[in-house]
Structure formats: C-alpha cells, structure tokens
Amino acid sequence: MSEAKALHERKHIWRDEFVLIVSMIVFVGVVYALDNAIQPVFTPNALLLTGAFLSLVPAGIWLVFFYLQDRAEPEPKGFVLAIFALGALLAAAIGIPLLENVFRVSNWIYRDTLAAILGGILVVGFTQEYLKYAAVRYSIYNSDEFDEPTDGVIYATAAGLGYATVLNINFVVANGGVDLGAGVIRIAVVALAQASFAGVTGYFLGRAKFESEPIWWMPLGITLAATFNGLFHWLLGVLTRPTITLTGATSNVWMGLVLAALVAFGTTGVILWLVRQNLKALQAGK
Amino acid sequence: MTAKQHSLGDRYAEVTVILVTVVALLVGWLYKSGVENASIPFSADGVSAQAPSGWLSVSPGGDELLRTRNINSRGFGATYVVRKIAIAEGVSASEMAGVVALEHANNLTAFRMLDQREVKVNGQTAFEISYVFVEANPDVTQTQIPSVVRGTDYVFLKGGHAIVVSFQSDEKNYNADLDRFHRFLQSLRF
Numbered sequence: 001m002s003e004a005k006a007l008h009e010r011k012h013i014w015r016d017e018f019v020l021i022v023s024m025i026v027f028v029g030v031v032y033a034l035d036n037a038i039q040p041v042f043t044p045n046a047l048l049l050t051g052a053f054l055s056l057v058p059a060g061i062w063l064v065f066f067y068l069q070d071r072a073e074p075e076p077k078g079f080v081l082a083i084f085a086l087g088a089l090l091a092a093a094i095g096i097p098l099l100e101n102v103f104r105v106s107n108w109i110y111r112d113t114l115a116a117i118l119g120g121i122l123v124v125g126f127t128q129e130y131l132k133y134a135a136v137r138y139s140i141y142n143s144d145e146f147d148e149p150t151d152g153v154i155y156a157t158a159a160g161l162g163y164a165t166v167l168n169i170n171f172v173v174a175n176g177g178v179d180l181g182a183g184v185i186r187i188a189v190v191a192l193a194q195a196s197f198a199g200v201t202g203y204f205l206g207r208a209k210f211e212s213e214p215i216w217w218m219p220l221g222i223t224l225a226a227t228f229n230g231l232f233h234w235l236l237g238v239l240t241r242p243t244i245t246l247t248g249a250t251s252n253v254w255m256g257l258v259l260a261a262l263v264a265f266g267t268t269g270v271i272l273w274l275v276r277q278n279l280k281a282l283q284a285g286k
Numbered sequence: 287m288t289a290k291q292h293s294l295g296d297r298y299a300e301v302t303v304i305l306v307t308v309v310a311l312l313v314g315w316l317y318k319s320g321v322e323n324a325s326i327p328f329s330a331d332g333v334s335a336q337a338p339s340g341w342l343s344v345s346p347g348g349d350e351l352l353r354t355r356n357i358n359s360r361g362f363g364a365t366y367v368v369r370k371i372a373i374a375e376g377v378s379a380s381e382m383a384g385v386v387a388l389e390h391a392n393n394l395t396a397f398r399m400l401d402q403r404e405v406k407v408n409g410q411t412a413f414e415i416s417y418v419f420v421e422a423n424p425d426v427t428q429t430q431i432p433s434v435v436r437g438t439d440y441v442f443l444k445g446g447h448a449i450v451v452s453f454q455s456d457e458k459n460y461n462a463d464l465d466r467f468h469r470f471l472q473s474l475r476f
Contacts, residue, residue, distance in 0.1 A: 103314070104462060107358050108321045111340045115321050122314030130307040137300070208299065215299045219306040226310070 013150055016065045017157070017268040020195065021261055023061045024188040028257060035180040047177030054184055055168035058191030059084060059161040066154070075154060079140055083155045086135040087162025087198075095131050095163065096170055099124060116237060120230030128163060129225040132198045133218075135159035136205055150275060152206025153199050160198025164191040185253045192260040193232055196267040200225040203271045207278065232263055322466060325473070328352055331370055333449060336473035338366070338466065356463075361456035362421045362433040364463040366470055369450040373443070379413035380404070382448045383441045387415055390437075394419035405440075407471060413441045418457065436460040440471065449476050 031054065042050060063084070067077060099105050109119040136155045140146050146155070168187045172178050178186070204221025207213055239255040325336035330351040337343070343354040352368040373382060383402060391397045401416040421433040437454040451474060453467040 103318060104459075105318075106360060107356065108318055108340075110358055111321055115317075118317050119314065119321075122310045122317065126307050126310040126314070130303070133303065137303075208296075213299070215302055218299050218303050222303055223306065223310075 013154060014268065014272050016062060017195075017199070018265075019065045020058070020062045021192060021264045021268070023065075024058060024192055025257070025261060027057060027061065028184050028188045031184040032181050035184075040180070042177065044176060048172065050180070051172030051178045051183055052169050054180075054187050055165055055172060058188065058195075059165050062157070062161055062195070075151065076145055079143070079145055080154065080158050083135055083140055083158040084162040084165075086139060087132055087159030088166045089162075090131040090135055090159075091128075091163040091166035092170075095127055096166065098127055103127075110237070113234070116234045117230060120233045121227050122230075124233065125226030125229035126222070128194070128229060129197060129201055129222050132156060132159045132163055132194075132225075133201045133205065133222055135162070136202065141205065141209060146209060149203075149206035149210050149278065152204070152209070153202040153271060153275075156198040156202025156205060157195050160194040160196075161191060163198070164194035167194070182251075182253050185257050189236070189256045189260040192264040193229070193236075196264045197225045197229045197232075199267055199271055200228065203274060228263075228267070232259070235259060323469065325470075333368060333370060333474070333476040335368070335470060335475065338470065359456065359459060359463070361458060362435045362454070364453070364455040364459065364466070366467065367450075367452040367454075368474075369448075369452075371448045371450060372446060373448050375446070377443075377448075379411065379441050379443050379448070382443070382450075383413040383415050383439070386439055386441060386450055387417070390417060390419070395422040395432075396420040400436075407440060407442075408474070410442055415439050415441070433457070438467075442476070444476055449474075 063080070066080065103123050105119060105123060109115055109124070133156070136152070136159055140151075140155050146152075167190050171186065171190075172183070177183075201221050204218055204224075208218050208221075236256050236259055239259055240251055240253055242251040321340075322338075324339035326339045328335050328337040330346065333351055335352075337352060337354055338356065341354040342357045343352065346352060349369045349371045350367060351370055352366065355365040356363045371382075380402075387399055387402075397417060397419045399415060399417050401414075403414055405412055405414045416436070416438050418434060418436050421435050434457040435454050436457045437452060439453075440451045442449040442451075451471060453464075453471075455463040455467075
C-alpha cells in the first residue's frame with residue numbers, strides 16, 4: 001500500500017457513524033409511533049421474533065450505509081460481517097455468561113452509586129471492551145486488509161454492533177419479548193453505546209498498528225472505553241430511574257435515548273477530530 | 287499504508303492490555319465480594335447475627351425475628367428467615383423439623399422434601415431439612431413463569447425454644463447463594 005493512502009480521510013466513515021445515530025432516532029420514532037397508532041397484539045412467539053428482528057436493525061442500518069458509501073477503497077464485505085459475527089459470538093460465549101453467571105452483576109451492581117460506577121467500569125466495562133478489542137486484535141488486525149488507521153474504527157464498530165445485537169437478543173429472549181415502545185428505545189440505546197465505546201478502542205487500535213505508540217497506549221484505550229462504558233450505564237440508570245407517585249410508577253426511557261445519542265455524537269465527534277489532527281501531523285511530518 | 291514492523295514493544299503492549307484487563311477484573315471481583323458480603327448487625331430476643339447489608343428487611347411479626355431478601359436477585363430473591371418458636375418440654379430437633387416441614391407443606395405450592403439429617407453448626411447440633419417448592423405469587427397480573435425455589439432450614443433447640451433459620455433461593459441461584467448464607471449462619475449467636 002502507498003503512504004498516500006494513509007493520508008486521506010475516509011469521510012464516509014464519519015457519515016456512516018452519524019447516519020447510524022440519526023437512523024436510530026428515526027427508527028425509534030417510527031416504531032414508537034406505529035406501536036401507538038396500531039397497538040398491535042402479539043402472540044408470545046410473535047413478540048419474541050419481533051424483538052429479535054428489531055435487535056438486528058441497528059447493525060443492519062449501519063452495515064447497509066457502510067456498504068453503500070464504502071466504494072472508493074472498499075473493505076471486504078465478508079471481513080466486516082465476520083468481525084460483526086465475532087463480536088456477537090464473543091458476547092454470547094464469554095461476555096454474557098461471565099457477567100451474569102460468574103460476576104452475577106445484577107445481584108450487587110445496583111446496590112449504590114459506588115457499586116454502579118466501580119462495577120460498571122471494572123467488571124462490565126473491561127469485559128465488554130476487552131472482548132470487542134479481542135474481536136479485532138486477534139483477527140483482522142494482522143491482516144493486510146487492515147491498512148489504514150481508520151480501519152480500527154470501522155472494524156471495532158462492527159464488533160461493537162455485534163456485541164450490542166447479542167445483548168439485545170439476550171434481553172428480548174430473557175423477557176419473553178419486549179414492549180415495542182420501551183423495547184425499541186432500549187435496543188437503540190444499547191447499539192449506540194456499544195458502537196461508540198468500540199469506536200474509542202478502534203481509534204487506539206488503528207494508531208497502535210501504524211504508529212510507534214508507547215506501551216501504555218492500547219491499555220489506555222481499553223481503560224478509557226471501559227470508563228466511558230461504566231459511567232454511561234451509571235448515568236443511564238440515574239436518568240431513567242422510575243419515579244413512584246400515587247398514580248403509579250413512571251420511567252423516562254426517552255432520556256436514555258437522548259443520553260445515548262449525545263454520547264454517540266460526542267464520541268464520534270472527538271474521534272473524528274483526533275483522526276484529523278493525526279492526519280495533519282502525518283502530513284506535516286511527511 | 288504500511289504497517290510498522292511488529293516489534294517486541296507491540297508484544298509487550300498486547301500483554302499489558304491483557305494484564306490491565308485481568309487486574310481490573312480481579313479488583314472488580316474483590317469489590318463485588320466486599321459488596322456482597324457486607325453485613326449489618328442484627329439482634330432480637332436473644333438471637334444475634336450479621337445480616338446482609340443492602341437487602342430488604344421486613345418488619346418482624348409473630349415468631350419471626352428476621353426476614354430479609356435480596357431484591358436484586360434474579361427470579362426468587364435469596365431470603366433468610368430467623369424464627370424463635372416456643373416448644374413443649376421434651377420435643378427433639380427432629381420432631382420440630384417435622385413440624386416445620388408440615389408448615390411448609392401447608393403454605394408452599396408443590397412442596398417436596400429433598401433431604402433431612404442431623405448436622406453440627408458452630409459446634410451446636412441442629413436438624414437440617416432441604417426442600418423445594420414453586421413460588422406462588424398471588425399477584426394475578428404477574429406474567430412471569432413461577433420460579434422453582436430451593437430451601438434449607440436449620441432447627442436448633444435452646445432452652446424451651448426452637449430457633450429455625452431458613453434459607454430460600456431460586457433453584458438457578460441456590461448454589462451460588464449458599465456461601466453467603468453459610469457466612470450468615472456462622473455469625474448466628476443465641
């Protein structure tokens with residue numbers, strides 16, 4: 001590959017990320033409006049299948065836009081799909097069993113604020129972010145197809161969306177289906193969050209492959225992603241905590257979507273800025 | 287773009303990522319153990335113990351001195367109950383255990399006795415009964431499948447009273463919750 005290739009910015013990647021965020025908001029709005037307008041009555045199996053289908057939508061949207069845009073220097077479709085599948089597989093085989101059966105996080109993580117933050121970062125954050133990192137680091141990372149720093153963001157986002165898809169399907173199956181309105185918001189929140197934090201790891205991975213970074217570079221990336229992950233879920237819990245009144249309990253799930261969208265916009269914006277700074281530095285040094 | 291040569295530094299960086307993750311998980315595990323094992327002193331009617339902290343305790347009533355439940359558990363939350371029951375002179379622990387089992391059979395859905403035996407707890411003789419039942423939630427709006435619950439009761443005799451310590455937990459979580467209960471049992475004084 002030529003050095004020149006590294007010094008251009010694949011703008012469509014950022015478009016894809018922003019399209020994913022906006023599409024998630026539109027997707028939630030459409031499903032929510034349809035649910036309110038039609039008020040469909042599902043059989044248990046239909047509810048389960050609908051929930052599982054909706055869980056696949058975020059990844060589907062991102063992949064479709066990615067393929068439509070990625071024409072100039074296309075990433076192999078099979079590889080991106082394989083990383084998505086690997087992220088999903090690691091979530092199902094290691095991530096969820098480790099957190100639910102070994103650490104049994106739901107038993108203690110909601111005890112108090114400190115438990116939510118420390119447990120969210122040290123246990124949930126590190127487990128999820130390391131597995132997403134591993135999905136890229138031990139597969140495509142060593143391949144010639146990983147030929148630009150921004151590929152780290154692409155493949156890590158694919159792994160993050162795979163992870164999110166399995167988290168959502170697991171949630172749907174564990175609850176025997178979900179209420180369409182609240183369920184679709186949760187699906188969008190999980191997808192946006194997992195993709196955003198994976199993007200952070202991906203940025204660090206991309207730089208680690210093509211530049212001589214210090215030994216603490218990649219651990220810093222994982223730690224940052226895990227910290228954002230833990231803090232996000234704590235804040236999500238605070239913002240969507242049910243309010244109990246004399247007329248019943250209400251939970252503002254929309255605040256979760258607002259938070260996830262803000263975090264996703266913020267993370268993507270910061271990574272975009274960092275990549276541009278890096279490109280400028282490379283161009284200056286060339 | 288040409289990737290830089292894979293150096294020894296890269297290998298170290300890779301190992302460092304694993305080490306940082308393992309250390310984070312180990313610290314997380316220690317913290318989890320600390321939170322799960324945190325306890326608050328409980329004392330009532332001559333019976334004291336270190337009860338789990340952060341669980342939901344119900345105001346005692348009747349012969350119950352303590353009823354505390356882990357509301358964050360999945361399914362049927364782990365529940366500890368301590369009762370102090372007046373008994374007639376000459377009643378043995380095994381006979382009292384039979385009475386307790388009969389009560390369970392009357393109150394619990396699909397109650398089945400799994401095992402009963404004499405054991406030593408903190409150097410004291412107790413009668414242990416193990417059983418299983420199906421959680422019967424009277425709320426008809428509940429849409430969840432009822433949980434299968436496993437329980438273990440320890441019956442101690444002390445000066446004209448039987449101290450009955452019960453542990454009930456969702457069958458799926460029973461083994462994982464048992465260690466915590468054993469610590470509670472070890473802390474029991476009367």
